[in-house]
Amino acid sequence: MMSDQFILYGATVERSTDGTTWEDIPECKSIAVPAVETDYQEATSLDSPDGFKEYVKGLKDAGVISLSCGYTPAGYEQQLSDQAETAAIYYRTTLPPAPSQSSGDVFEFRGFPTPQPEGSDVGGIVGMTISIRTTGGVDWTRGTAAGA
Incomplete structure (x- = not known):
C-alpha cells in the first residue's frame, strides 16, 4: 500500500477583506491552519x-498562529493595510492534493494580523512573521478524491 502523505510545496495561503476576492500572501514559507482548543x-x-x-x-478558541514569510515591500504593505482594517481578515489555506486526491484540503478562518519584519544576520534573508489572532471558527473542506 502506498503512503498518502505529501510535501507542503504547492500549498497556497490567501487573504481577503470580503471573503470573495482572494489574494495570495506573498513569499509564504509555512501554512496557516489554526488548532481549535476547547476550554x-x-x-x-x-x-x-x-x-x-x-x-x-x-468555549472554543483557535488562538494565535504564526505565518512565516519572506519580507517584500508589497507583502509588508498588504499586511499593514490588513492590520488597519476594523473587521477581521478572511484567510484561506489550500494544501496540495494528497496522492489519493485530485484537489487538496482547504482551511478557512478569520483573524487580525500583526506583521513583524525580522532578520537573523548580515548575510541572511529578511523574513517576516505574521501573527494572526483568530476569531470565530475554522472551516475544513476535504479535497476531492482522485477519479471522483
Missing part, C-alpha cells in the same frame, strides 16, 4: 462521584 469548566460539587473532579465543555 473545560470545572463543575465539581459536593455530590460528585468518588471524589473526582467533573468538567463541562466551555
